Amino acid sequence: MINVENLSKHYGAFTALDGVSFHVATGRVVGFLGANGAGKTTTLRILSCFMPPSAGMATVGGFDTVRASDDVRRLIGYMPESVPLYGDMRVVEYLRFRARLKGVASDCVSAALERVISQCHLQEKRRSLIRALSKGQRQRVGLADALIHDPRLLILDEPTSGLDPDQRVEVRSLIAALAGEHTVLLSTHILPEAEASCSDVIIIHKGRIAASTSIAEVTGGEQRWRVRVADRDYAVTTGASAAGTLTRWDSAEAASQHAAREVSAGRVLLEVGPEKRTLEDLFMSVVAERIPTP
Amino acid sequence: MNRLWTLAVREWRAHVHAPGTWVLLGLAWFWLAAMYCWQVLPASGHGDIQYMLWQGALHIANLQILFIPLLTMRTIAEERRSGTLEMLLTAPVRDHEIVLAKFLGAFGVAALMWMLLPFLMLLAVMSGGDPDWGPVASATLALAGTAGVLTALGVLASALTHNQLLAGFLGLILSFAFMYLPRLVPSDWQTLQEVLSSGDLLQQVEESARGIVDLTNVAFQISMTLLFLFFATRSLESRKWL
Ligand SMILES: Nc1ncnc2c1ncn2[C@@H]1O[C@H](COP(=O)(O)OP(=O)(O)OP(=O)(O)O)[C@@H](O)[C@H]1O
Ligand SMILES: [Mg+2]
Numbered sequence: 001m002i003n004v005e006n007l008s009k010h011y012g013a014f015t016a017l018d019g020v021s022f023h024v025a026t027g028r029v030v031g032f033l034g035a036n037g038a039g040k041t042t043t044l045r046i047l048s049c050f051m052p053p054s055a056g057m058a059t060v061g062g063f064d065t066v067r068a069s070d071d072v073r074r075l076i077g078y079m080p081e082s083v084p085l086y087g088d089m090r091v092v093e094y095l096r097f098r099a100r101l102k103g104v105a106s107d108c109v110s111a112a113l114e115r116v117i118s119q120c121h122l123q124e125k126r127r128s129l130i131r132a133l134s135k136g137q138r139q140r141v142g143l144a145d146a147l148i149h150d151p152r153l154l155i156l157d158e159p160t161s162g163l164d165p166d167q168r169v170e171v172r173s174l175i176a177a178l179a180g181e182h183t184v185l186l187s188t189h190i191l192p193e194a195e196a197s198c199s200d201v202i203i204i205h206k207g208r209i210a211a212s213t214s215i216a217e218v219t220g221g222e223q224r225w226r227v228r229v230a231d232r233d234y235a236v237t238t239g240a241s242a243a244g245t246l247t248r249w250d251s252a253e254a255a256s257q258h259a260a261r262e263v264s265a266g267r268v269l270l271e272v273g274p275e276k277r278t279l280e281d282l283f284m285s286v287v288a289e290r291i292p293t294p
Numbered sequence: 295m296n297r298l299w300t301l302a303v304r305e306w307r308a309h310v311h312a313p314g315t316w317v318l319l320g321l322a323w324f325w326l327a328a329m330y331c332w333q334v335l336p337a338s339g340h341g342d343i344q345y346m347l348w349q350g351a352l353h354i355a356n357l358q359i360l361f362i363p364l365l366t367m368r369t370i371a372e373e374r375r376s377g378t379l380e381m382l383l384t385a386p387v388r389d390h391e392i393v394l395a396k397f398l399g400a401f402g403v404a405a406l407m408w409m410l411l412p413f414l415m416l417l418a419v420m421s422g423g424d425p426d427w428g429p430v431a432s433a434t435l436a437l438a439g440t441a442g443v444l445t446a447l448g449v450l451a452s453a454l455t456h457n458q459l460l461a462g463f464l465g466l467i468l469s470f471a472f473m474y475l476p477r478l479v480p481s482d483w484q485t486l487q488e489v490l491s492s493g494d495l496l497q498q499v500e501e502s503a504r505g506i507v508d509l510t511n512v513a514f515q516i517s518m519t520l521l522f523l524f525f526a527t528r529s530l531e532s533r534k535w536l
Contacts, residue, residue: 045380048384049383049384050380050383050384070386070388073384073385073386073387074386076384078384080377080380080381080384082377084376084377084378084379084380084381085378085381086304086308086378088308088311088312089304097300097304098381098385100296100297100300101297101300101301101385101386101387102385102386103296103297103386145381
C-alpha cells in the first residue's frame with residue numbers, strides 16, 4: 001500500500017529525514033514510533049502530499065505522491081497532528097463540506113455523515129460550533145473528517161493524544177474494526193497502545209528508520225526472566241505493594257540461582273518468572289542511546 | 295467545478311458570518327451615503343445626473359481600494375497561520391482551485407460595494423432625475439472589473455504571508471500603488487506616463503461613467519485579475535520548494 005524509498009527532507013540546512021525507506025502492506029495497522037522531533041510528522045506530511053520530499057520517492061497504492069498526488073489524496077484519509085479545523089463552522093456543516101471536497105457523491109453525503117458521526121461519537125455535538133469544542137472533541141471531528149470518504153488508507157498523526165482513557169479505548173477499537181479492509185498508519189508516543197492496536201511497528205530515530213518489524217516478532221523474541229526481591233524493611237503484612245529490587249536474567253537457570261541466593265540471605269522473594277519482552281524494550285534499545293540496566 | 299463551487303461557497307459564508315465584514319461594509323456605506331448627501335448631491339445642483347454618476351462611481355472605486363484588501367487579508371494568510379491549509383491541501387483539491395475559490399468568495403462580498411452604484415442612481419430617480427441607464431450599466435461593470443483586480447491583488451498579498459495584518463497592510467499598499475501610480479508619475483516622464491495611463495483603472499471607471507465601453511479596458515481588467523491569481527497560486531505552491 002505504501003512504499004517509501006530513500007526519502008529525505010531538508011528544512012533549510014536541517015535534515016529532518018535522511019534516507020528513509022519502508023513498506024506497508026495492505027490491511028496492516030502500522031504504528032509509526034519515534035521520539036519528539038524524530039521525523040514522524042514530516043514523513044506523514046510527505047505521504048499525505050502536503051509537501052514533497054527533498055529527495056527519494058514515496059508511492060501510495062501505486063501512485064507517486066508528487067506526480068499523481070490527486071490520486072493519492074483520494075485514497076488517503078489524513079488527520080494532521082494539530083487537527084486544524086474551521087472554528088466558524090458547525091460540526092455537521094464542516095463534515096459535509098469535507099465530504100463534498102473529497103468527492104463523496106451527493107446522494108451518499110448524508111449517509112457518510114451519519115456513519116462517521118456515530119463512529120466518532122459526535123451525536124451530541126453535531127450542531128456545535130467547532131471553536132466551542134474541547135480538544136478531544138475536536139480530535140474526534142478530525143478523525144471523522146479522515147473517515148468520511150471511507151478511504152482505503154488512513155494516516156493518523158497521534159490520533160489519541162488529548163483523548164480521555166475512555167475515548168482512547170474507543171478509538172483503538174475503531175481502528176481495530178477498520179483493519180483488514182483498510183490500511184492504517186498511525187504515529188504515537190504511547191507504546192502500550194501501539195502494542196495493543198498495531199500489527200506492525202516502524203521506529204524512526206533522528207530521521208532514519210531504526211527498526212521495522214511486526215509486534216508478534218517483538219514480543220515473541222527470546223525470553224528473559226525476572227526476579228524481584230523485597231527491600232530490607234519489607235514486612236509481609238503490608239502486602240505486595242512494596243517495590244523491591246528487580247533484576248533480569250537471560251536464562252531460567254541464572255534467575256533461579258539468584259533467587260536461591262537471595263532467599264538464603266534472608267530476603268523475601270516477591271516475584272520470579274518469565275518476562276514478556278515489550279515494545280518498550282525495543283524502543284528504548286533503539287531510541288535511548290543506552291539505558292542503564294539494573 | 296463542483297469542488298470549486300463547494301470551496302467558494304464556504305469562503306463566501308465565512309466572510310458573511312464574520313462580524314468584521316459587516317463593520318467594514320457599514321463604514322463604507324455610511325461614508326458613501328455621507329459623501330453623496332453632503333457633497334455630490336449639492337454640487338450637482340440636485341439635477342446633474344451625469345455628475346452624480348461620475349462622482350458616485352469614483353467614490354465607490356476609492357472605497358474599494360480600502361475595503362477589498364481588508365476583506366481579502368485573511369483568506370490565505372489565516373489558513374496558513376492556523377494550519378487549516380494542511381487540511382485543505384491534503385484533500386484532492388488543486389492549488390488553483392483554492393485560490394480561485396478565495397477570489398470568488400471575496401468577490402461575491404465585494405459585489406456589495408459596486409452594486410451600490412445602480413442603487414445610488416435609483417436615489418437620483420426618486421429625487422426626480424431621469425438617468426441614462428447605459429452609462430450606469432457600463433460604470434457598474436467597470437467598478438466590478440476594478441473590484442476583480444483589487445480582489446485578486448488582495449488574495450495575492452494574503453498568499454505571501456501567514457500574518458493577516460501584514461497581508462492587509464501589503465494589500466493596501468499594492469492596491470494604492472496599482473490604482474494611483476499612473477497619476478503620480480511626473481508629467482515630464484511622458485512615455486512612462488502614457489504606458490501607465492493605459493492601465494489607469496480610475497480613468498477607465500471615469501470613461502465608462504460617460505458611457506464609453508472599451509473592450510480593451512475589460513480585457514485589461516480580466517488579464518490583470520488572472521495574472522494576480524496566477525501569482526497567488528504560485529505563491530501557494532512555493533511551500534513545495536522550501
Ligand atoms: N517547518 C519546519 N521548519 C523547520 N524545521 C522543521 C519544520 N518542521 C519540522 N521541523 C524539524 O524537523 C524535525 C522533525 O520534525 P517532526 O515534526 O517530523 O517530528 P515528530 O517526529 O513529528 O515529533 P513529535 O513527536 O514532537 O510530533 C524536528 O527537529 C523539527 O524541529
Ligand atoms: Mg509530530
